[in-house]
Amino acid sequence: MKKIAISQLNTLFAAIAARKALYIPADDGAGAAKFTLWAEGVQLSDKLNTVRSAKDLFFPQVEQLVNFKMEGTKLEIIENRDATEPFVVFGVRACDAASFDILDRVFLSDPVDTFYQTRRENGVVITLACSRPAETCFCGTFGIDATNPAGDITCWMDGENLYWRANTEKGEALTATLDLTDCDGSAVTAQQEAVREILRKLPLNGLDFSDFKDQKLMDVFNSPKWAALSESCLGCGTCTFVCPTCQCYDVQDFDNGREVRRFRCWDSCMYSDFTMMAHGTNRPTQKERFRQRFMHKLVYFPNNNDGIFGCVGCGRCLQKCPIHMNIVKVAKALKEDM
Amino acid sequence: MQERLKQKAIELLQNGTADRILGWKAGEFFYDLTPAVFTSKEQIEKDFVFNVFAGANLSKYLIAESRKGGKVAAFIKPCDSYSFQQLLKEHRILRDNVYVVGVQCDGMCDVAKLGCEGILGVQEDGESLTVDTLYGKKTVKKADAIADRCATCKSKKIVVFDELIGEQGEETEADRFGEVAKLEAMTPEERFDFWRGELSRCIRCNACRNVCPACSCEKCVFDNANSGVRNKAAADSFEENMFHIIRAFHVTGRCTDCGECSRVCPQNIPLHLLNRKLIKDINELYGPYQAGADMDTKPPLTNFTVDDCEPSIVHERGGQ
Amino acid sequence: MRNDPLIPMLGVVTMIRTDTPDVKTFRVTGIDGVKPFQHIPGQCAMLSIPGVGEALFSITSSPTEKDYLDFSIKKCGCVTTWLHQMEVGQQITIRGPYGNGFPVDTELAGKDLLFIAGGIGLAPLHSVINYCRHYRDRYGKIDIVYGSRSMADLVDFPEIIDEWCKEDGINVHLTIDNPQPEWDGHVGFVPNYVKELNFDTSKTVLMCGPPIMIKFTLAGLMELGFEKSQVYTTFELKMKCALGKCGRCNIGDKYVCKDGPVFRLDQMDELPDEY
Amino acid sequence: MPVNEEFKPTIVAFCCNWCSYAGADLSGTNRLQYPANVKIIRIPCSCRLNPMFILRAFQRGADGVILCGCHPGDCHYTTGNYYARRRMTLLFSMLDFLGIERERTRVEWVSAAEGAKFAATMNEFSATIHKLGPNRRLEDLRCRKD
Incomplete structure (x- = not known):
């Protein structure tokens, strides 16, 4: 365990940023936290978490894939993927750190998505343990310890110090370049105990999804609850886009008159044209689209991935859904019938 | 109030x-109320x-609900009610299938304005809210937690109803255009920087549009593959601008200024300012007009006078 | 730079054959004239025209064709309309092969096969049929039931008449929906025809066609005493990546692009009815 | 914004079929000069101009966009240009509100007989845009030529 005084935080950021691009949660124009490229003057946000999750840095909303030039019948493929430089992201919470396991299972499974893979290899994740969880937090449901997050390096922060523990080779390598003081783990242990006390008092503590594992896929799918749950869904993509584990994407072409740029961008299963084909769509109403999102997180994904749910309990959808419908309400309603 | 609404709901069913x-x-x-359809007393x-967080505007749901059969x-x-009447005017809601209970409102609160972390419960007593949180209790004056859009409420009048709960209200004198005027007073460069700062946060979730x-x-048009402008994500700052310009323009003369767009924006972009700018322009250039206020007045963009x-004038009057 | 599966390679269209008023068959090779990749019957490939879009098509030619890939494509959306307007020599992009394909060397080996196709549904089965014809000794009797709206809509009509019908051990049963003066064959819908033909239930069925045909034909097969585990079908949903990642073709815990497009009907019973 | 000596502004002129397009024609047959970088797009009536057209012109490289229609009262369809006038006023006002230079957009009424006015308008508009410099606030970087 190592430490550095909070007053030295900017020196630490400057030392990291001297070698690699550093992203830290900083307040944006609306006062919400956002992973921001650190430069002198960028202050660490005191918000619990960012609105957009850390997935943005590994799987950006828009990503250039390839260019094409077309002349008559001739076609040319021009590889021009966005350059990815080595970077460090500081202040990732335990939930977002756990979301990388889920994204890895999608993008790093065969065939490997090299765009994501490159960013994963280039990125060093420094997590920050939570000290003031919110009422919307439920990472404990998925066995995530908010006081001991994963990542290449784990940090804890109290009023005086930032405590630092490297977990991986990548983390060790970064640590070796920094000027940190050795220390014992007693302050961290004390903080962890205090925070665990708060975590036990969270209103969503005790929320249990394990019932879904014993259910037949078709029983959940055919639940009569879906109609009422989805009734007021606006069909917007807020939940999808703030979700650290949603990874559906669309591939689109943009023709600027001289060349065609093929890019991919986030997509949402909540959108009406997500599965639209020339002859129609197989999910014609919002009920089917809404059901798809939650079935995927609660049933389909675990079925294919050793029982791991496609949710990390970050609570972003609880905060941001315009009509306050979310995975907690859905799971609770469905469980009434189990 | 909640009890009166509940009783009325049960009575109407029974x-x-x-x-x-x-x-x-x-x-x-x-604070996390969800719009819902109830079919039984239980x-x-x-x-x-119904509490100070029942901000969601239910009128748009009636487009679909009024077509589901029954009442x-x-x-x-x-x-x-302004949104409802505007939708009636556009023949989007089947009025005969809807029974409107007008509810008077003292302004809705914005949970972010409570300034509390780890909210466990909120108690409404008179003019104050007592918030119980993981980190202690806090009392907040309702007036301090009121949503921005309600602080500049245009009208307490319920313009269409079958029956009323609470008193009928009047149009207010609130200054809705102060923020717009502040922006108008800036130089174009400052305005451009302001809007770039705001719109660059947009994640194109479409919440503003869908609500x-x-x-x-x-x-x-932004979902239509044949329109040539379909896009799912803003791949360039131009597309961020275009989406919001066109969306604001498409609702010109029809926007009732309900403020839902700004309420639902996960990135807190003050989208209502674009709509208010257009409302302000319409009022100044073509005479006062309030969308949804009545069923008869011609909307400003489907109307004209030869002396318009x-x-x-945009060049001549400068920034305004 | 890494080679990403989303980045396609160039292909060139070397032949275009008009099969029916709305179906054309396109022959594609790499720009070096070599077949772009090997495949299993029933597998698909992503074809794209930059600026228009990318779409998934089943490969119609048999893997035993050494030099090219064929695609029989019906004109119905943006990409297919563009393809139909294209001329020989046009370069396009191609990536693949995708999907599981039919289990031609395992579960189907040694079996009597019954192919049932409707309209453009012949496209994915065409590859299997020609594969089986090439390795004729590996399979038992072959029956082919093929129906379409009219005579003009039968895809590959010359090949069916001149080659398949003349081959020993292959019985071809053609049908069209409505009578036509020049047609002396069977008239009627595929499901009824299958019932009339009263097939022996020892056969393994490979079926592809419009959903409504599948539904009624399946009911007919059940009546004849077939089990769902004897019936294979192939189908498509909207796809963007074809790699099992973009999430579009997900039904239940399966991805059609990766776990499909070929499913045995008893497996499909465990999936939501969202196709 | 620095004025580039080499900068030749691209102007998109949407012209009503009945008046302004004929006016442009007349200015051509009268051999009046106006910049070659004025690209004329003929529309059936000034009222046909969808605001999206203006934005897409800027996206794809226009530095200024001008709408030319029949004089108020002279619309071939009686009232089309009155509606266009309101729409464009509000659209231009909003673009201005967003900080887009208000000089980049303009409406002029040009009749079929006003060939000279058409040429003069284009010359003057082009000079204004030239002074203003290239469009940077409403351009799409993916469409930039350099």
């Missing part, structure tokens, strides 16, 4: 006035809620 009730359903916390008793009763607040009662197209100002 006396056969309505088959379904459109209202708000309790959530996990005090459901209403268990889940129906639906909906609780409509003053600002919602907007004026955005009721069956197929939005020329577009060059």
Whole structure:
């Protein structure tokens, strides 16, 4: 365990940023936290978490894939993927750190998505343990310890110090370049105990999804609850886009008159044209689209991935859904019938 | 108030006035109400809620609800009633299938304005809210937690209803255009920087569009592959600008200024300012007009006079 | 730079054959004239025209064709309309092969096979049929039931008449929906025809066609005493990546692009009815 | 914004079929000069101009966009240009509100007989845009030529 005084935080950021691009949660124009490229003057946000999750840095909303030039019948493929430089992201919470396991299972499974893979290899994740969880937090449901997050390096922060523990080779390598003081783990242990006390008092503590594992896929799918749950869904993509584990994407072409740029961008299963084909769509109403999102997180994904749910309990959808419908309400309603 | 609404809902179901009730359903916390349809007394008793966080405008749901057969009763607040009447004017809601219960409103609160972390519960007592949190209790004056859009409420008048709960109100004198005027006073460079800062946060989740009662197209131009402008994400800052310019323009003269767009924006972009700018322009250039205020007045963009100002007025009057 | 599966390679269209008023068959090779990749019957490939879009098509030619890939494509959307307007020599992009394909060397080996196709549904089965014809000794009797709206809509009509019908051990049963003066064959819908033909239930069925045909034909097969586990079908949903990642073709815990497009009907019973 | 000596502004002129397009024609047959970088797009009536057209012109490289229609009262369809006038006023006002230079957009009424006015308008508009410099606030970087 190592430490550095909070007053030295900017020196630490400057030392990291001297070698690699550093992203830290900083307040944006609306006062919400956002992973921001650190430069002198960028202050660490005191918000619990960012609105957009850390997935943005590994799987950006828009990503250039390839260019094409077309002349008559001739076609040319021009590889021009966005350059990815080595970077460090500081202040990732335990939930977002756990979301990388889920994204890895999608993008790093065969065939490997090299765009994501490159960013994963280039990125060093420094997590920050939570000290003031919110009422919307439920990472404990998925066995995530908010006081001991994963990542290449784990940090804890109290009023005086930032405590630092490297977990991986990548983390060790970064640590070796920094000027940190050795220390014992007693302050961290004390903080962890205090925070665990708060975590036990969270209103969503005790929320249990394990019932879904014993259910037949078709029983959940055919639940009569879906109609009422989805009734007021606006069909917007807020939940999808703030979700650290949603990874559906669309591939689109943009023709600027001289060349065609093929890019991919986030997509949402909540959108009406997500599965639209020339002859129609197989999910014609919002009920089917809404059901798809939650079935995927609660049933389909675990079925294919050793029982791991496609949710990390970050609570972003609880905060941001315009009509306050979310995975907690859905799971609770469905469980009434189990 | 909540009890009066509940009783009314049950009464309307029982006396056969309505088959379904459109209202708000309790959530996990005090503040996360979900619009919901109730069909039984039991459901209403268990889940129906009306409190200072019942901000969602229910009128847009009535486009679909009024077509589902049977009759639906909906609780409509003053600002919602403007949206409702505007939708009636555009023939989007089947009026005969809707029973409107007008509900007077003292302004809704914005949970972010409570300034509390780890909210466990909120108690409403008179003019203050007592917030119980993981990190202690806090008392907040309701007036301090009121949503921005309600602080500049245009009208407490319920413009269309079948019956009323609470008093009928009047149009207010609130200054809705102060923020717009502040922006108008800036230089174009400053305005450009301001809007770039705001719009660059947009994640194109479409929440503003999908919640907007004026955005009721069956197929939005931005979803239409044949429109040439379909996009799912802003791949360039131009597309961020275009989406919001066109969206604001498409609701010009139809936007009732309900403020839902800004309420639902996950990135807190003050989208209502674009709409208010257009409302302000319409009022100044073509005479006062309030969308949804009545069924008869011609909307400004489907109307004209031969003496209308020329577009060059934008150059002549400068920033305004 | 890494080679990403989303980045396609160039292909060139070397032949275009008009099969029916709305179906054309396109022969594609790499720009070096070599077949772009090997495949299993029933597998698909992503074809794209930059600026228009990318779409998934089943490969119609048999893997035993050494030099090219064929695609029989019906004109119905943006990409297919563009393809139909294209001329020989046009370069396009191609990536693949995708999907599981039919289990031609395992579960189907040694079996009597019954192919049932409707309209453009012949496209994915065409590859299997020609594969089986090439390795004729590996399979038992082959029956082919093929129906379409009219005579003009039968895809590959010359090949069917001149080659398949003349081959020993292959019985071809053609049908069209409505009578036509120049047609002396069977008239009627595929499901009824299958019932009339009263097939022996020892056969393994490979079926592809419009959903409504599948539904009624399946009911007919059940009546004849077939089990769902004897019936294979192939179908498509909207796809963007074809790699099992973009999430579009997900039904239940399966991805059609990766776990499909070929499913045995008893497996499909465990999936939501969202196709 | 620095004025580039080499900068030749691209102007998109949407012209009503009945008046302004004929006016442009007349200016051509009268051999009046106006910049070659004025690209004329003929529309059936000034009222046909969808605001999206203006934005897409800027996206794809226009530095200024001008709408030319029949004089108020002279619309071939009686009232089309009155509606266009309101729409463009509000659209231009909003673009201005967003900080887009208000000089980049303009409406002029040009009749079929006003060939000289058409040429003069284009010359003057082009000079204004030239002074203003290239469009940077409403351009799409993916469409930039350099």
